[in-house]
Amino acid sequence: MKKEFSFGGVKSGQIFQMGLVVPDADASMRFYAETMGVGPFTCKRGFKAPDGWYRGKSDMPELTLAMAYSGQVVIEVIQQHDDTPSVYKEFIDKHGYGLHHFGVAVAGEEYDKTLKEYHDIGFEDVFTDTLPSGARIYYISPKADAARTAFRNESGVGYLELVEIIDSEQSFLKSVYDSAANWDGKTVVRA
Numbered sequence: 001m002k003k004e005f006s007f008g009g010v011k012s013g014q015i016f017q018m019g020l021v022v023p024d025a026d027a028s029m030r031f032y033a034e035t036m037g038v039g040p041f042t043c044k045r046g047f048k049a050p051d052g053w054y055r056g057k058s059d060m061p062e063l064t065l066a067m068a069y070s071g072q073v074v075i076e077v078i079q080q081h082d083d084t085p086s087v088y089k090e091f092i093d094k095h096g097y098g099l100h101h102f103g104v105a106v107a108g109e110e111y112d113k114t115l116k117e118y119h120d121i122g123f124e125d126v127f128t129d130t131l132p133s134g135a136r137i138y139y140i141s142p143k144a145d146a147a148r149t150a151f152r153n154e155s156g157v158g159y160l161e162l163v164e165i166i167d168s169e170q171s172f173l174k175s176v177y178d179s180a181a182n183w184d185g186k187t188v189v190r191a
Helices: 025-036 087-095 108-120 145-155 167-181
Strands: 015-021 042-047 063-070 073-080 098-107 123-130 136-142 159-165
Touching: 015 087, 015 159, 025 063, 025 073, 042 167, 063 167, 073 087, 073 098, 087 098, 087 123, 098 108, 108 123, 108 136, 108 159, 123 159, 136 145, 159 167
Parallel strands: 015 073, 098 159
Antiparallel strands: 015 098, 042 063, 063 073, 123 136, 136 159
16 A cells, blocks of 8 residues: 655655746746635745755756646746756757646655656656755656657656655645645645
């Protein structure tokens, strides 16, 4: 039986997040709050991945990252503020703005095994980092061009983001989940 997390009843190995690359994070947050009833967003501006690695390079772009729950799913909006090569710029250059990745919640004790299983079926690491919570993230996609095209056509995304759910990351996601459950319907970005 898969481990269930405290944020929305998500189980290890399930999609819990839809990541979107957008040209203006503030406009996107307002749209989701005012039009779609999603909020409040937890937002980090001026973020540079502290331990980031993108295709062999560690020079990281400046980002605005914001997330809010809609039911059991996190809507994450990502704006890149410069032209530094990144997993986000790579996608924007090929496909434009839009749905970038699905985030998959993986229990810490299953993380290495799960990552290896994806590697064994032909996925490669595109971007890795360690979050402020200490949790690891890996953005992965199929290595082969034909498999990458099929993956994009069949899933609608360019990447999977495997998010290691350790206690500190679970606490953070629970706080974002709880803020949505108690949202006043007006505040776009929570303090």
